[in-house]
Amino acid sequence: MYGIGLIKGLGVTIKHFVETYVDDLRWLGRGRYYNEEALKIRQGTEARGVFTVQYPEEKLSVPEEFRYIPFLVYEENPDGTRKDRCTSCGICSKVCPPQCIWIVRSNDPETGRPIPAPTEFYIDIDICMNCGLCAEYCPFDAIKMDHVYELASYERSSAHIYNKERLSKPASYYAEIRPKNYAREEAARAEKEALKAAKKKKD
């Protein structure tokens, strides 16, 4: 009969319509919205009914590998001073596909040798394509991709060029947003250092 297919199809629509209300009942008292636990299930493989996230009141958690705009990692010394991990080797600015990283390197006025730290470090975030290659190929784990994605501003001509001050974040922040990566890199570093120490001892 003509129209059977249509009615079957509308059955699917009704199912979707009803599912949201059934899901509402399931979260009765606890709330389907503005509830961390419910959000996880609503966005997971068991999701049923309306799929929307009530942004900005609700926010999806981002996975560890999420990447958005690089930042520079510095170590905090016990005396409160900072030590940049960056040695201004320039690999990040060489590998950057849209070429949005500018580094200024300077020489020690006394010895004339280059200082292994950047004097200036700029990233034009309007140009940055968030590919993450700089973080991937940095040999010193000094530049990493951030998790902050809310970057709207009123003044793009000045606010969207990040300088070294704006880009720098402590290693503890890095450990917080990427715990697995941090642990892996620290382990690799410790191993390397142990090897070095062992070699020194031998000598």
Added chain:
Amino acid sequence: MTEKETVQITDTLEEQFPGAITRDERQGYDGYIVEAAKLVEIAKSLRDDMGYDYLSSVTGVDYLPDDKMEVVYHLYRSAGGPALTLKIQTPRDDSVVPSLVSIYPGADFQEREAWDLLGIRFEGHPDLRRILLWDGFHGHPLRKDWQEPFFEAEGKPFKSRWPQGEIQRVEDTHPFGKNVHYPSEFTPEGWTPEGEAALYSSLGKIEHGNGNNNKGFETDHIVVNLGPQHPSTHGVFRMVVTLDGEEIVGLKPVMGYLHRNHEKIGERNTFLMNMPFTDRLDYLCSMSNNFGYALAVEKLMGVKPPERAEYIRVIMAELTRVVNHIWAIGFLLNDLGAFFTPMLYVINERELILDIFEAVSGSRMMCNYFRFGGVARDIPEDALETIKILVNERLPRKVDELDLYLTGNEIVQTRAIGVGVLTKQQALANSAAGPVLRASGVPYDIRRADPYSIYDRFDFDVAVRYNGDVYDRYLVRLDEIRQSLRILKQAVETIPEGEIQTGKSQYQARVPAGEAYGRVEAPKGELGFYVVSNGKPNPWRYHVRAPSFINLTPLEEMSMGQKIADVVAILGSIDIVLGETDR
């Protein structure tokens, strides 16, 4: 094709055309150099007598140091097997090559593109106009001696970045309105585009008062511009149609509104830098784009990814196919008037897959995940678990639901069955690829016909339908989602532990001189990357054979005689993405 067979083909050709065909002996190169005068005859003989009925790619390369232009053809058999590469060399200052449109109509847009970007004239082409750039454009940008405004250097990395980087905002260095250059005698105000007139005249004669008279009505031919801004075109794409009443009697696609000269950017970039740029071609399927490019460069480098990386690649490529096809089906229904309800249902599922991409690669759409000889990082254990749940439980259920929801729907059937028919012969001749080709009864799937990566290990069927209409293109996509899920189920079960990268991934990939054509069965069709290296850090030539672009070649044939309202559905059933069409 075995070595023996190749020898046989060349022997026959050499016998038939003595002196006109020679082996390409350059280091790292493959294929045959053909004399231009004999090209059409050789192509005819290849097509009719030797089964090379599918012209995959036509492109040009500017060999500036040798003062030569080279046109490269990649021919295939629809029965399967590797490519036969033909090349023609012609002087740079007067590059003329015979057109192959009469033998392979699928060469139409590709030859126009080569004319537009490289300035190679194709003698005998019926409508040789610029295709991606505007008619006022000065020069042919892919020529090696052409330089863009604000030219900085032949290749990246630019010296200005380090060690004395001087930060400059791009808007200060490239002020708006000053970023084009044209010849000194040219005034933009006093100029009328000639191409528009040529475009309208290419539609054929416009008749007044003696159109379709068979119902006693006297109708005029009218020209209607659909787009560039039109909701049915999925982006900025324009169709100029001539109508007789409601019936289409002529159609010309106009594109290039999103053109950014991806290939020139690619030649400025280093090999690795191109990887994130390929994401932006078909921005719905960045994983497949990565795959094609990685294959091409790996062929040149001679590296092979480890087992686990191969599995991860296949898993990602097949998930991408699912994402693309449900998206295409949703949009097709949008085009048919089912405004956004089916679309939103499929977006739910797409969202879950994008979550996986985000966990694996760090980005939902611009994945930038593949590296030469592997992938960027290992797949997290919990992401693999989520994929297992999705492909074993949720997605099959949802695909069945989509099937129940749409396939039997009488309105869909009335709008789609028998509309936009493309016959098997037309599909092959026009170099259609992917679901468009397979819905016309050609069971050609590169994963089977010319297997790459580890596709030969999986058990799956090539989806094929035989009517070649909008409905069959829809059904082929549905079938393909099911087949992809089949591959995924096998892959997630058998994925081995191990390394994910052969050697250490280098930021400055060492690519030996030579050429390579890497192609994958992307969700939209055959996605090919033709890469030429001269041993330097930047590719000498980087060409993308974009399925969304070439699949538009048969659009006119599909739409002839159809109603104007159907052309929207026909375009929706081809499934184009303008990021890839316009490059």
